[in-house]
Amino acid sequence: MHPRWRLLTAAAAIVLSTTTARAAECPEGPDEPKCLNAQAQALRDSDPAEAANLYLRSYRLEPKIDPLAGYGTSLAAAERYVEAVEALEKAVEEYDKIAAELQKNNTEAKTLFAVIHRVQFVREELNKLAKHVGKVRITTPNKQLPPGITVVRKGGDVLLRSSDPTTLVVGLYGDFLVWTYPSGRTFEQKVNVSAGTFSNIDIPPEPPLPPPPPVIVQPVAPNDGSERRIGSYITGGVATVMLVWGVSYLSLADGASPAVSGVLIGGGVVAGAAAIYMYFSAETMRTNAKAWREERAAKPMTTTFVPVVNDQMIGAMISGTL
Incomplete structure (x- = not known):
């Protein structure tokens, strides 16, 4: 590293450590605001931004007017003009209250003059800042x-x-x-x-309330009949079992009851018919679903904005073909 940079780095470290040490020198307690004021006063010319921070800390601990005025003038020196004017206007307002109270109580002229002098000083600072x-x-x-x-x-x-x-x-x-x-x-x-x-x-x-987010309404694809097809297989199996049982019972059992055999065979026939209907209707559903998907794939997306209005918001819902 170049010797000049070493020197600048060392100087910056000294400044930072000194500032930190100053802030750490004020112990917590009733004298902390006074200590912070003294530190801020020492830094007003060399580091007005840090002085403003110290004045503000003092004011928040003990809201007196002098630290507030010091905070404003330090901000002005740091070219933070808007904050400076805000703080100084508040300081003038508080000084005026004190001056009015002192006049009301017939306080000695020396004390009243000191307050009036501070008000005049702050007003002069405000006049200087008006152009900023x-x-x-x-x-x-x-x-x-x-x-x-x-x-x-x-x-x-x-x-x-x-x-x-x-x-x-x-x-x-x-x-x-x-x-x-x-x-x-x-x-x-x-x-x-x-x-x-x-x-x-x-x-x-x-x-007004912000509009609700757009809602994309997607059309529901038609049923492809897969569940019905599975049901037809199950129903067909039941029909086959009932027919086999009915015929076997009638031909093999001694003293078989025609009524029981008729119930089994009749139930098997009905179940078989239902299975056939379910299977072919499922095929029709699959064909229709396939045609719908092919049509969707060939058609570009279209979007429609549907107004949504109620007593609290206005928005839009998006519906369309995806």
């Missing part, structure tokens, strides 16, 4: 979605954006909104918004 994103405004009364309907940006986290469900940040050059309806069905809607602009959209109607 677009926004979608959903046309609804009172900024409320109908019950049971939700919408999120595809890949977004509803817990990391502002509380307004009718305004969403989207990426440029096409993005997707994922709608969920009361039935549980979802629909992905593509939106195209120019940089720094709003696009007003209506709630799309719930998509």
Whole structure:
């Protein structure tokens, strides 16, 4: 390996091991969020993507606003603009709530000024990011979605954006909104918004159920009479046995009863007639089945679409000649 590649490989290994060590330095417990914040602060300039991950871990452990704001600014530095704007808008919303509460309680001016300063800083960051994103405004009364309907940006986290469900940040050059309806069905809607602009959209109607899969109805081949032919052989055998018994009984038995002999011979004659009928009808069935198969082999497949409609779906059934 070339010495330069060895040097680059060693440097990459050092960076990876250092990052892993930093993450491992924070023990689980009440001080873990503070430790993660300190690590993220140290990485904001050199590795903003990793800093964002650390801020997010801290925020999920202890949902405070400063880690959320740090998460947003780190995402912006990592050029993940849509996620950054979502997080920063939520941070502004939470900072405004705190400022209003402090003013209501007549908190000392120094604390209130610190919160207002943070709000101003985050708003300035949002203004810088406006050219990198677009926004979608959903046309609804009172900024409320109908019950049971939700919408999120595809890949977004509803817990990391502002509380307004009718305004969403989207990426440029096409993005997707994922709608969920009361039935549980979802629909992905593509939106195209120019940089720094709003696009007003209506709630799309719930998509219908997908059509059922096509059902291919295959015609049933006619009976070739094989079972009837076997039955004729069995019946013929029974007829032969009855005739032999009847004649033998009448000619060989002392004091033979003509009635018994008549029953045996008569039953044999009837069974023989049935066997003959079954055999020749089976032959006819075999001939018809053979002709049907030959006709099918010579005829190309034809397909017919039969509409299938009920109160929940529309589809089609395929029937035809195979």
